[in-house]
Amino acid sequence: DAGVIQSPRHEVTEMGQEVTLRCKPISGHDYLFWYRQTMMRGLELLIYFNNNVPIDDSGMPEDRFSAKMPNASFSTLKIQPSEPRDSAVYFCASSPSGGALSYNEQFFGPGTRLTVL
Amino acid sequence: AQSVAQPEDQVNVAEGNPLTVKCTYSVSGNPYLFWYVQYPNRGLQFLLKYITGDNLVKGSYGFEAEFNKSQTSFHLKKPSALVSDSALYFCASTRSGNTGKLIFGQGTTLQVKP
Numbered sequence: 001d002a003g004v005i006q007s008p009r010h011e012v013t014e015m016g017q018e019v020t021l022r023c024k025p026i027s028g029h030d031y032l033f034w035y036r037q038t039m040m041r042g043l044e045l046l047i048y049f050n051n052n053v054p055i056d057d058s059g060m061p062e063d064r065f066s067a068k069m070p071n072a073s074f075s076t077l078k079i080q081p082s083e084p085r086d087s088a089v090y091f092c093a094s095s096p097s098g099g100a101l102s103y104n105e106q107f108f109g110p111g112t113r114l115t116v117l
Numbered sequence: 118a119q120s121v122a123q124p125e126d127q128v129n130v131a132e133g134n135p136l137t138v139k140c141t142y143s144v145s146g147n148p149y150l151f152w153y154v155q156y157p158n159r160g161l162q163f164l165l166k167y168i169t170g171d172n173l174v175k176g177s178y179g180f181e182a183e184f185n186k187s188q189t190s191f192h193l194k195k196p197s198a199l200v201s202d203s204a205l206y207f208c209a210s211t212r213s214g215n216t217g218k219l220i221f222g223q224g225t226t227l228q229v230k231p
Contacts, residue, residue: 004160042223043161043207056218091160103149103168103211106219108160 004109012115018080021112025094035091082116089113119144123222130198138193138225140208150191155205198229
């Protein structure tokens with residue numbers, strides 16, 4: 001298995017531009033998570049999906065952020081318009097269900113390093 | 118509210134010495150506890166977890182962790198540190214009945230010196 005795949009690995013854009021981050025979860029995993037990591041705030045959960053349905057988006061910082069999961073093998077996180085304070089590493093993770101989900105570990109992708117100038 | 122605390126930003130140990138990375142939690146109900154490791158420019162990797170049963174949990178790369186309910190702690194340990202163990206370590210928790218939403222600590226940087 002290739003693991004969780006994220007693209008691009010690095011993204012540099014200018015303030016005001018639209019940014020789209022992509023994620024392919026591990027096949028068969030029912031849960032998908034988007035995280036943001038910064039030095040100041042650490043690791044933050046932005047949103048997560050179960051069977052392609054958003055379950056909890058309380059971590060999405062503002063309306064400029066949106067996430068979709070059109071099918072079981074693909075998800076996007078979009079920022080429009082982007083701002084310098086959005087600069088961070090964005091991780092996607094997936095997890096299998098089966099039994100009580102809460103004790104299944106999450107598998108993280110390599111992350112997308114976003115720089116907004 | 119559920120929370121996880123890692124009281125040390127950085128832990129320094131000499132290679133071959135035992136290491137401990139501390140974690141305390143605040144969770145209502147039965148906690149499920151995890152340790153993850155992050156190497157530079159990589160995503161987090163799962164090390165071990167406590168769900169129920171034996172308080173001493175063994176995981177990857179020779180790491181283990183001890184669940185202590187009375188002290189609400191879940192410290193990560195290794196008997197003999199390696200330079201290659203140098204990384205950022207995260208403790209995380211959720212609770213039974215939750216839908217998998219993990220709460221992470223702020224992370225502890227482990228530096229193992231030769």
